[in-house]
Amino acid sequence: MAAHDFAQESPLIDAAGVAHESARAAPRIVSLVPSLTELLCDLGLGTALVGRTGFCVHPREVVRTIPKVGGTKSVNLARLRELAPTHIIVNIDENEKATVDEIARFVPHVIVTHPLHPRDNVHLYGLLGGIFRREAEAAALVSRFEEAWRETTLKASAFARESVLYLIWKKPWMTVARSTYISAMLAAVGWDTVPEAAAARYPKVALDEVVAEDVRHILLSSEPYRFRQRDVEELKGLLPPHVTVYLIDAEMTSWYGSRAIAGLRYLRDLRRRLSVAAS
Numbered sequence: 001m002a003a004h005d006f007a008q009e010s011p012l013i014d015a016a017g018v019a020h021e022s023a024r025a026a027p028r029i030v031s032l033v034p035s036l037t038e039l040l041c042d043l044g045l046g047t048a049l050v051g052r053t054g055f056c057v058h059p060r061e062v063v064r065t066i067p068k069v070g071g072t073k074s075v076n077l078a079r080l081r082e083l084a085p086t087h088i089i090v091n092i093d094e095n096e097k098a099t100v101d102e103i104a105r106f107v108p109h110v111i112v113t114h115p116l117h118p119r120d121n122v123h124l125y126g127l128l129g130g131i132f133r134r135e136a137e138a139a140a141l142v143s144r145f146e147e148a149w150r151e152t153t154l155k156a157s158a159f160a161r162e163s164v165l166y167l168i169w170k171k172p173w174m175t176v177a178r179s180t181y182i183s184a185m186l187a188a189v190g191w192d193t194v195p196e197a198a199a200a201r202y203p204k205v206a207l208d209e210v211v212a213e214d215v216r217h218i219l220l221s222s223e224p225y226r227f228r229q230r231d232v233e234e235l236k237g238l239l240p241p242h243v244t245v246y247l248i249d250a251e252m253t254s255w256y257g258s259r260a261i262a263g264l265r266y267l268r269d270l271r272r273r274l275s276v277a278a279s
Contacts, residue, residue, distance in 0.1 A: 039257030
C-alpha cells in the first residue's frame with residue numbers, strides 16, 4: 001500500500017472523537033503512554049520526543065536522553081509547560097482525565113488513545129503516522145502486524161479454547177475483564193479470561209470461584225504487580241494439580257503499539273508450549 005493511500009484510508013480521528021490534521025511544522029511531542037513512546041520511536045519520531053514518563057523505558061538507547069515529566073498518573077505540569085510541547089499523547093486507561101483536561105489548556109494538540117483489541121493497532125499506527133507525517137513507516141508496521149496476526153490466529157486455531165485466569169494484583173487478587181485489551185490479546189491465541197462477566201474492568205476475584213470455572217492456567221503478570229517465582233509456588237499450594245501457574249511478560253500482553261507484533265508471536269509460542277506440556 002502506498003503511503004498516500006494509507007493516509008487516505010485512515011482518518012486521523014482519535015479515541016475522543018477529535019479529528020486531527022497532519023503537523024505542518026516540526027512537532028514537539030510528549031508521550032504519557034509507555035507503549036506509545038516506543039511506537040513513536042519505531043515510526044522514526046525519537047528526535048521529536050521532548051518529554052516522557054518515567055515508565056517510558058523502551059527503546060532504552062533513545063528514551064534515556066528524553067526528559068521525564070513524572071508518571072502516567074502523576075504528571076509534573078510545571079515541567080511539562082517548560083518543555084512547550086505542540087502535541088501530547090495520552091490514553092484513557094493510563095492517564096487521569098482531570099490531568100489531561102488541565103494539559104489541554106496549554107498544549108495545542110492532545111491525542112487520545114484507547115485500543116481495546118489487537119486489531120485497533122492498525123488504526124493507531126495510521127493515526128500517529130498520519131498526524132506526524134510518517135505514513136510510510138506506519139504502513140510498514142501495518143504489514144508486519146497483519147503478518148503476525150495471520151500467523152498467530154492460524155496456529156491458535158489448532159488448539160481447543162481454554163479458560164485462563166490472568167492475575168495483575170495480589171492482596172486482593174485482581175484480574176482483567178473481557179472488555180480489556182489484555183483479554184483480547186489472550187483471546188487471539190484461544191485463551192478466554194475468567195470471569196466471563198464482570199462489572200469492573202479490573203475486578204477482584206476469589207481463587208476458589210474461578211478455579212471452579214474449569215481454569216486450565218493461571219498467568220501471573222509482571223505489571224502492575226510484579227509476580228515472582230515465590231508467588232508461583234504459593235499458588236501451586238492453593239490450587240488443584242491440573243492447574244498450571246506461569247509467569248508472563250506483561251509488556252507482551254498489555255503494551256499495544258509496535259510491541260503488539262512481538263506480543264502476538266510471544267503468546268502464540270507460549271500457548272503452544274503450555275499445550276505440549278499438558279499433553
